[in-house]
Amino acid sequence: MKFSTLVSATALAVASTAFVGAAQARDQVQVAGSSTVLPYASIVAEAFGENTDFPTPVVESGGSSAGLKRFCEGVGENTIDVANASRKIREKEIKACAEAGVKDIIEVRIGYDGIVFASQKSGPAFTTFQPADIFNALGAKVLKDGKLVDNPNNTWADFNADLPAVEIAAFIPGTKHGTREVFEEKVLAVGCEATGALQAMIDSGMSEDDAEDACIDVRADGKSTDIDGDYTETLARIDSNPNGIGVFGLAFYENNTDKLKVATMGGIAPTTESIASGEYPVSRPLFFYVKKAHIGVIPGLKEYAQFFIADEIAGADGPLATYGLVSDPELAATQASVSNEETMQ
Amino acid sequence: MTETTLSPEAAEKPAKLPFKSKSLYEVDDLTRKRNAAEKRFKTYGMAAIGVGLFFLFVLAYTIISEGIPAFTKTIVEVEFSLTQEQFDEAEGQLFKTKAYEQIFIGALQGQLQESGVSVPFDATTIERIVGKPGNTIRSFFTANQDKLGGPAAFELAASSRVDGYMNGRVTRENMTDSRFLQKTDLDLVDNLVEAGVIKTVFNWNFITGADSGVDNPGAAGIGASVVGSLFMMLVVLFLSLPIGVAASIYLEEFAPQNRFTDLIEVNISNLAAVPSIVFGILGLAVFIQFMHLPQSAPIVGGLVLTLMTLPTIIISTRASLKAVPPSIRDAALGIGASKMQAIFHHVLPLAMPGILTGTIIGLAQALGETAPLLLIGMVGFVARGYPDGFIAGFTEPNSAMPAQIYTWAARADFAFYEKAWGGIIVLLVFLLTMNIIAIILRRRFERRW
Numbered sequence: 001m002k003f004s005t006l007v008s009a010t011a012l013a014v015a016s017t018a019f020v021g022a023a024q025a026r027d028q029v030q031v032a033g034s035s036t037v038l039p040y041a042s043i044v045a046e047a048f049g050e051n052t053d054f055p056t057p058v059v060e061s062g063g064s065s066a067g068l069k070r071f072c073e074g075v076g077e078n079t080i081d082v083a084n085a086s087r088k089i090r091e092k093e094i095k096a097c098a099e100a101g102v103k104d105i106i107e108v109r110i111g112y113d114g115i116v117f118a119s120q121k122s123g124p125a126f127t128t129f130q131p132a133d134i135f136n137a138l139g140a141k142v143l144k145d146g147k148l149v150d151n152p153n154n155t156w157a158d159f160n161a162d163l164p165a166v167e168i169a170a171f172i173p174g175t176k177h178g179t180r181e182v183f184e185e186k187v188l189a190v191g192c193e194a195t196g197a198l199q200a201m202i203d204s205g206m207s208e209d210d211a212e213d214a215c216i217d218v219r220a221d222g223k224s225t226d227i228d229g230d231y232t233e234t235l236a237r238i239d240s241n242p243n244g245i246g247v248f249g250l251a252f253y254e255n256n257t258d259k260l261k262v263a264t265m266g267g268i269a270p271t272t273e274s275i276a277s278g279e280y281p282v283s284r285p286l287f288f289y290v291k292k293a294h295i296g297v298i299p300g301l302k303e304y305a306q307f308f309i310a311d312e313i314a315g316a317d318g319p320l321a322t323y324g325l326v327s328d329p330e331l332a333a334t335q336a337s338v339s340n341e342e343t344m345q
Numbered sequence: 346m347t348e349t350t351l352s353p354e355a356a357e358k359p360a361k362l363p364f365k366s367k368s369l370y371e372v373d374d375l376t377r378k379r380n381a382a383e384k385r386f387k388t389y390g391m392a393a394i395g396v397g398l399f400f401l402f403v404l405a406y407t408i409i410s411e412g413i414p415a416f417t418k419t420i421v422e423v424e425f426s427l428t429q430e431q432f433d434e435a436e437g438q439l440f441k442t443k444a445y446e447q448i449f450i451g452a453l454q455g456q457l458q459e460s461g462v463s464v465p466f467d468a469t470t471i472e473r474i475v476g477k478p479g480n481t482i483r484s485f486f487t488a489n490q491d492k493l494g495g496p497a498a499f500e501l502a503a504s505s506r507v508d509g510y511m512n513g514r515v516t517r518e519n520m521t522d523s524r525f526l527q528k529t530d531l532d533l534v535d536n537l538v539e540a541g542v543i544k545t546v547f548n549w550n551f552i553t554g555a556d557s558g559v560d561n562p563g564a565a566g567i568g569a570s571v572v573g574s575l576f577m578m579l580v581v582l583f584l585s586l587p588i589g590v591a592a593s594i595y596l597e598e599f600a601p602q603n604r605f606t607d608l609i610e611v612n613i614s615n616l617a618a619v620p621s622i623v624f625g626i627l628g629l630a631v632f633i634q635f636m637h638l639p640q641s642a643p644i645v646g647g648l649v650l651t652l653m654t655l656p657t658i659i660i661s662t663r664a665s666l667k668a669v670p671p672s673i674r675d676a677a678l679g680i681g682a683s684k685m686q687a688i689f690h691h692v693l694p695l696a697m698p699g700i701l702t703g704t705i706i707g708l709a710q711a712l713g714e715t716a717p718l719l720l721i722g723m724v725g726f727v728a729r730g731y732p733d734g735f736i737a738g739f740t741e742p743n744s745a746m747p748a749q750i751y752t753w754a755a756r757a758d759f760a761f762y763e764k765a766w767g768g769i770i771v772l773l774v775f776l777l778t779m780n781i782i783a784i785i786l787r788r789r790f791e792r793r794w
Contacts, residue, residue: 026640028742030641030722038725039756042726042728043560044558045558045726046726050480050483051442056729058725058742060641073634077637078637255757255758257521257523258521312439318440
C-alpha cells in the first residue's frame with residue numbers, strides 16, 4: 001500500500017539521518033555568550049573561516065551569564081566550547097563548572113570596551129555627566145537635604161541645575177548582561193560615594209557590605225528601564241523618547257553617530273584612546289573562556305583562540321580595533337598563556 | 346392572541362404598538378430601529394475591515410520601502426592583477442585576506458593617481474570606501490591560479506557607509522566624520538561614480554549568499570539560511586505528515602470512545618496552544634543533551650518544529666476526515682470492504698485536500714518560527730554557507746530565515762537593519778507562495794456535500 005510504504009520510507013530516512021548526525025563528530029567550534037562580545041566574535045569567526053581550513057565557528061548570543069551557564073553544563077560534544085563574557089567569571093560559576101566536570105578553563109582577555117551614555121542627537125543637551133548625576137537620577141535611595149530618602153528626583157535639573165529640566169528616563173542593561181555589573185560598579189557605586197550617600201547609609205547603622213549593595217539598587221518607579229535585549233532595543237527606545245538616556249557599548253555608539261550623541265563622563269569623552277589610557281572611567285575588559293578538555297577533540301578550537309588574540313586581529317591595527325574594541329596593551333602575555341594552555345586556578 | 350384575553354388597558358395599548366400599521370410599505374418605529382441597528386453593525390464591520398486594511402497597507406509599505414535597499418548593492422568595479430610573489434607572500438601570512446586587501450588598496454591607489462583624480466585622497470580613504478574585498482580576491486585567485494600575473498576584473502562590494510550614501514541613508518548633512526567614513530571621502534566617491542567605477546547593481550549575493558561578520562554587511566546574504574529552512578521543512582514534512590495523519594485516522598476512525606482517548610484528544614488541543622519556546626527547551630533537553638544530536642543543525646530544528654506542527658496537522662486532518670459524509674463509509678462497508686479498505690480507498694482520498702491544506706498551513710507556521718530555534722543554537726552567527734551534501738544539509742550547522750532576520754536586526758550597523766527588512770520580504774514571498782498553494786489545492790480538489 002502506498003501509504004504504508006511512505007511511512008516506512010520516512011521512518012527509515014529519519015532514523016538513518018539521526019544516526020549519521022549522532023555518529024558524526026562536531027567539526028566546528030561552538031561559542032555562546034555576551035552580546036557585547038558577539039560582534040567581535042563574529043568578525044573573528046568569519047575571518048577564521050576564510051583564512052584557515054577549519055569551518056566557520058558558530059557564535060550565539062544571549063548574555064554573559066547565560067553563556068557561562070551553558071559553558072558550565074559539562075564536557076562533551078553537545079556542550080559549547082567557548083563562552084564569551086563582558087565580565088570576569090564569578091567564583092560561583094567556577095564552582096558550578098567544576099561540579100559539572102569542567103575543571104580546566106582557559107581565560108582569554110581580548111581587550112577593553114567603553115560604556116557610554118548617549119541620547120537622541122536632537123534631544124536635550126545631555127553632554128556632561130558625573131557618576132554622581134547618574135546615581136542621583138537612578139539610585140533607589142539618595143541624599144536629599146542631608147537625609148537619605150527614596151529617590152524623589154523627577155527631572156535631571158532637580159539635583160543638578162546644569163542638566164536639562166526634562167523627565168528622567170534611562171534605559172540601562174538588564175541584570176543578565178555583564179555590562180550591568182560594570183555600570184553598577186563604575187557608575188552607581190562611585191556616584192553613591194561621591195554624593196555622600198554611602199557614608200549616610202553607614203552612619204544610619206548599615207554594615208559596609210549592605211550599604212554597598214544598597215548603593216547599586218536602581219529605583220523601581222519606572223524612571224529607569226532594564227533592557228534585556230541588545231543595544232538595538234535601547235536605540236529603539238531612545239529613538240521614540242527624546243528625553244531618554246541609554247547605556248551603550250562604545251562600538252555600538254560609533255556605528256550610530258548619526259542618531260546618537262554621547263555624554264562625557266567625569267569630563268572625559270569616550271574614545272578608544274581615552275579608554276586605552278584609562279582616563280575614561282567606565283570601561284571593562286572583555287573575555288572569552290575556553291574549555292581545555294575540548295582542545296584536541298573539537299578541531300580548530302585552540303587555533304580559533306590563538307587566531308582571536310593574534311596581533312593581526314586583536315592588535316591596535318586589526319579589524320576588532322577598527323570596529324571599536326580597545327586593544328589590550330598586554331596582548332603578548334595573553335598570547336603566551338593561550339599557546340601554553342594555561343588554565344585558571 | 347384573541348380579544349377575550351386582553352385587559353381593557355391592553356386593549357387600549359395596541360393603538361401605540363407599531364403592529365397597528367397594516368401596510369408593509371409603511372416603516373414603523375421598531376423596524377426603523379432594527380434597520381438602524383443593522384446599518385450601524387455594517388458600519389462597524391466596514392470600519393473593522395478598514396482598520397485591518399490600513400494596517401496591512403502600512404505594514405506592506407514599511408516592509409517594501411525599508412527592504413528594497415537590501416536588494417541593491419554598491420560595487421566598485423576595477424581591474425586588478427596580482428603577481429605570483431604577492432600571492433605567495435599573502436598566503437604565507439596568518440591574516441591572508443587582510444594582506445590581499447592591502448595589496449588591492451595599494452594597486453587601486455596607483456591606478457587612481459595615474460588616471461589623475463582631481464580630489465585629494467590617500468590609502469585610508471580607499472580603505473574606507475571599499476568594504477572588505479580580501480576574501481573575494483583570495484577565493485578568486487586560489488581557485489584560478491593560472492590568472493595570476495594578468496589583469497582580472499572584480500566587482501567588489503563597497504563599505505556599508507558608501508552603500509548608504511548611494512541609497513540615500515547617509516547624506517553629507519547627517520553624517521559625522523568617523524574612522525568609518527569622512528566627509529571628504531564622499532568627494533572621491535562622487536568622482537568615482539561619475540567615472541563609472543562605483544555603481545549600484547542588483548544584489549544577487551543577498552539572495553544566494555551566507556551571513557557575514559558585523560563589519561562586512563556587503564557580503565551578507567540570506568541564501569544559506571533559506572537552505573537551512575528548506576532542510577528543516579523537509580524534516581517537518583516527512584515526520585509530521587505521516588505521524589499526524591496516522592494518529593488522526595486512528596483517533597477518528599478506529600479508537601474506542603473512552604476516557605483515555607478523550608484525554609488524548611484534550612491534550613492534543615492543549616498542545617496546539619503551548620508557546621513555541623517550550624518546544625525549544627524540550628528540544629535542547631531531549632535531542633541535544635540526551636540524544637546527542639548536533640547543535641545548531643537543521644535536523645534538530647526540524648524535529649522541534651515537528652512537535653510544534655503535529656497538533657495543527659492532527660486537528661485539521663481530523664476535521665477533514667469528519668467532513669467526509671458517513672454514507673461513503675457505509676456504502677463501502679455495505680459492498681463488503683473492510684474498515685481499512687473503506688478508509689484508505691474512499692475516505693482518505695476525499696479528505697486529502699483538507700489534510701494537505703492543514704499541512705501546508707502548519708509548515709508555513711513552522712517556517713516563520715524563531716523562538717524554538719533560539720535554544721538549539723540556530724540563532725546567532727552561523728555563517729557556514731551551503732552544506733556539502735544532502736545528508737550534511739541536515740547535520741551541518743545552519744541558520745533559518747526568521748533566525749537570520751532576528752540576528753541582523755540586532756546588529757549595530759544600519760546596513761544590516763535594511764538586510765533584515767529585505768529578509769522579511771524573502772520570507773513573506775515563501776509564506777505567500779505556500780498559502781497560495783494551499784488555497785489552490787482547496788479550491789481545485791475540495792468537495793462539498
